[in-house]
Amino acid sequence: MSVIGTGYLGTAHAVGMAELGHAVIGMDVDREKIAALSACEVPFFEPGLTELLRKNVEAGRLRFTASYDEVAADADIHFVCVGTPQLPGALGADLRWVESAFTELSARLTGPALVVGKSTVPVGTARRMAEVVRRHAADGARVEVTWSPEFLREGHAVEDTLRPDRLVFGVASARGERLLREVYRPVIEHHCPVVVTDYATAELIKVSANTFLAMKISFINAIAEICEAAGADVLPLAAALGHDERIGGSFLGPGLGFGGGCLPKDIRALLACASELGLGDVAAFLHQIDVINLRRRTRVVDAGREMLGGRYAGRRVCVLGAAFKPGTDDVRDSPALAVAQAVLDEGADVVVHDPVATGGAARSHPRLRYAGTLAGAAKDADLVMLLTDWTEWRGMDPAVLEPWVRERTIVDARHALSPSRWRSAGWNYRA
């Protein structure tokens, strides 16, 4: 089988499929990525993935290419995992890479094949891609198009690929379902639930799942705003909500809000879809999830400014965190970098530290300064801002920073620290 597009999703998927015993060719138009993967190097940080990549390459089950000809000649099952970012200057998804992948692949298909879309796409895309395949594949080639969206989380990509919570198969025929069940047999045998449905429902299941997670985060952040105004504490409130199993405790962490390459763009794409369908109230509801989330970034910038006495200009600010969440080096739409950039734009001297993400951050935010160590970032700081809740920083002792900082002032934007511990050590602490 082949996996087309070896980014965050495609690399994990190619490695996961090989680990399940399939012979896999990973394909990407980015030759540098293909060269790295062929040398058993994962071009991004993902726990456990490099070891599994090496194991499967060495076992002869996994290789990589930049050639569509090779993919079409050597595989009869193709997973499409290319990017679907937000359109520049609009809310909808940019489908140019999905369209080009389907066109390039199908123009080379001459015999029976299964094409599985895994990219997250707006409803209606699978049907259009099935038409692209019909137009471009050889007459009588019997190419089956299915859509099986992916739910893996960065930082947990290996376990989520090998042991997903559920599989969703969007199919147009019994043959599509049969072929997918065969591919995923080892996963299904481990009691993974399978939802078999039509293309449109499968596409909407994916964006609904991400929107629900985003909604939970924005819900608790909306309640946090009320708590701040009313003098209540959102942390025990969230814990109490989470004890109700109908609500569930996950994704109720208040703070700086969500970012990354998926949640923000997926709620906006669904919003664009609702607007196109004439569902104005639904679009307004989805818009508020985004508004509340983005306001968290402004609130954190405001909190830091207040703690510095009203101005950032001329002050040294230490930013802890660049990745959009812990466990990854992905900086796409990172709330931490958005805050760091806003503080820099107000005239502060900002130094950012992150355990793994400063390389990517320096490329996307070249005007920020970066330090390879916590001490380097904290040196002479008038304010520390903890913006990504890496495990190694959770529960940090104030003594770690005290030798370096100029002022004992900290904004803990992820509720990662113990307020009483920091306050009793003489810190001006705000969450």
Ligand SMILES: NC(=O)C1=CN([C@@H]2O[C@H](COP(=O)(O)OP(=O)(O)OC[C@H]3O[C@@H](n4cnc5c(N)ncnc54)[C@H](O)[C@@H]3O)[C@@H](O)[C@H]2O)C=CC1
């Ligand atoms: N990152 C994640 O954890 C998850 C991502 N997704 C979805 O998966 C899709 C991919 O996301 P990421 O892997 O994060 O993006 P990414 O940007 O890391 O990877 C996309 C890859 O596709 C390649 N590509 C673009 N056009 C191509 C073409 N015509 N032929 C071959 N390769 C091509 C790019 O060079 C790039 O390496 C998106 O739709 C995303 O919403 C879904 C679930 C999880």
Ligand SMILES: O=C(O)[C@H]1O[C@H](OP(=O)(O)OP(=O)(O)OC[C@H]2O[C@@H](n3ccc(=O)[nH]c3=O)[C@H](O)[C@@H]2O)[C@H](O)[C@@H](O)[C@@H]1O
């Ligand atoms: O479609 C996708 O790409 C993926 O998007 C998310 O996965 P991911 O983007 O890796 O990150 P999450 O773990 O969902 O975190 C998203 C953001 O929410 C924030 N978050 C999370 C939980 C919480 O309680 N509070 C909170 O602010 C995180 O810091 C992070 O910025 C979904 O969790 C995956 O199921 C989905 O497959």
